Amino acid sequence: MKPFFQSISGRFFLILFGLLLLPLLIPLGATFFFQFDSVRQGVAQQLAERTGTVERLMVEQELSFASASRYVEQSVIETTEVSADRLQTMVSLSETETETLRRNGEVAVAGTFSERPLHIRQVGERYLMATPNPDQDLVSSIRNSSLFGIGLTIAVAFFLTWFAVRLVTRRIKRISEAAVEVTQGNYDIQIPDQGSDEVANLIQNFNQMTVALQRNEYLAKDLAAAISHELKTPIASIHGFSRLLAQPGLPEDKQQHYIRIIGQESDRLSRLTSNLVRLSRLDHQSIIQRKAYRFDEQVRHALLLLESQWTDKHLILDLELAEVTVVWEEELMQQVLLNLLQNAVYFSPVNGVLSIRLTQATDVTLTITDQGKGISAAELPFVFDRFYQGETSRTTDGHGLGLSIVKRIVELHGGAVTLDSTPGQETSARIQIPQKGPA
Structure with missing residues (x-):
């Protein structure tokens, strides 16, 4: 039982059962106890009045108990006359109640849930004992109906809670079983x-x-x-x-x-x-070490590093670089620039034009355009896949990893990279990154 209440099902059951039960039990219990006490006091008063009435008839009218009892209603309250010895065998009085009876000549016994209330009055050497009729006992009726209501409330709350817990935890259990399947490779x-x-x-x-x-x-x-x-x-x-x-x-x-x-x-x-x-x-890697630096200067530096490659092809550089300060990881972005520029230089024809545009609006955008053979529409969706090499690169010594590295670095900076190409005319690589990197 202990492991159940330590599980999420047991805790959820206790919480839901308490939330469902308390709002029902509190008003029911309060009504029961307040009403029961009021009714019990009223019954005790009626019992005292009944013994007083019988006593007056017996003393003032000099009637026997049998004659006096015929003048009072017996359907709700039963009144009997017993001797001292009989009283001791019929009723178990506490020392305080016995002393009260001896001193005052009468005593009220409140009764319990299982015993009816009593009122005992001494008349001469004998005793009058009044108690509610079992068939008309209002206190017992209220007690029994209240206990039945409380029991029914607990039972309904229990089954509703159990149903709700089973409904939720059954689905969670399915997830747990499926997770075990995943750990086994399914x-x-x-x-x-x-x-x-x-x-x-x-x-x-x-x-x-x-x-x-x-x-x-x-x-x-x-x-x-x-x-x-x-x-x-x-x-x-x-x-x-x-x-x-x-x-x-x-x-x-x-x-x-x-x-x-x-x-x-x-x-x-x-x-x-x-x-x-x-x-x-x-x-x-999910965290990058960012610092502020001039990105346009980094583009110029990357072009200088590749100067021997683009001068061997006699390429014409068409530069339009805005002054842009970024907060990125400089070393990683250097890898992006070298990969994109090397690709553009490699696929550019001799005496071709290499166009580079750097602008800043909401994001920083760098566009590198070459006048190479371009990429077909069928190949374009796969150029960022690892080890993918299009038809135009089959004879090169590449491995299809450069653009995958570029894409991953740009994504780490919270940006995106795209390729647009017109076969036989040009290819444009565009990166767009927030000026301060990922939020």
């Missing part, structure tokens, strides 16, 4: 519920969680497959060309060619592992 489980209360909202959120876990499981499997594929290619190249280098009599030019390939594949493998580590850290 992400397909869904809890049916048609309610609209808080528990229904909890069930809806639980169902959404299982859907997200199921999707994450699929993504994890796809990610593992993609990683194994991406790692397999450079490792196989390194392994194959290293065996070729071990062949005797290999010409010098081929040796140098194989060494360059091994170096390129090693660099590719290094970049892949670095990006995976960086992306893993970003996935588990």
Whole structure:
């Protein structure tokens, strides 16, 4: 029984049972006790009057008890005459009541829930005893009806409370059982519920969680497959060309060619592992270390870092940078700029125009537009997926992680990144972030 009251079901039962029972019992109990006391006093007065009436008839009219009792109504109050010995066997008086009877010649016995009230009056050597008729006992009727009402109230409150607790905890128990299924790896489980209360909202959120876990499981499997594929290619190249280098009599030019390939594949493998580590850290990062700095100056600095790349292509820079002070994490935003600018430079044609616009309204908006081949409408929804490489990048040495990193960093700052492209003409990458980052 103790574990039940320590559970949420037991506590909820006690609270609801108390809230339901107390408003019913308090007025009922108050009415019972006040009314019972008033009725009991009235009955005691009637009993005293009855013994007084019989006594007057016996003394003043010199009638026997049998004759005197015929002159009074016996249906409501019974009056009997007993001897002292008989009185002791019929009634158990306390010492105080006995002393009151001896001193005053009469005593009122209040009675209990199981015993009727009495009024005893001494007349000579005998005693008159008046008590309510069992069939007309108003005190007993009030007592019994009140006890019945209290018992019925408790029973109704108990069953209503039990029903309410079962109704709520049954659904919570279903959630608990489903959670056990999830811990055992069953992400397909869904809890049916048609309610609209808080528990229904909890069930809806639980169902959404299982859907997200199921999707994450699929993504994890796809990610593992993609990683194994991406790692397999450079490792196989390194392994194959290293065996070729071990062949005797290999010409010098081929040796140098194989060494360059091994170096390129090693660099590719290094970049892949670095990006995976960086992306893993970003996935588990929720707090950024922000500081105020000039974002337009950071854009110019990123362009200087990539100067050799865009000058080799003889690109024309079309810059329109407003003076913008932001409160972001400078190092992470540097990674965003380098990724977006490197992509734009790589896909820009020789002698092309690289346009960069920085504005500030409600949010800070940076738009980088190149005149490359563009991205098809079918590929555009997937460009931010991890390891995704479109047709235009199949021959590149990328791994499809750059834009995933960009998206995660921008989201950490409370912003959004989008790509707009017209195949054969241009591609625009746009980031939009609150000036002070996430609220």
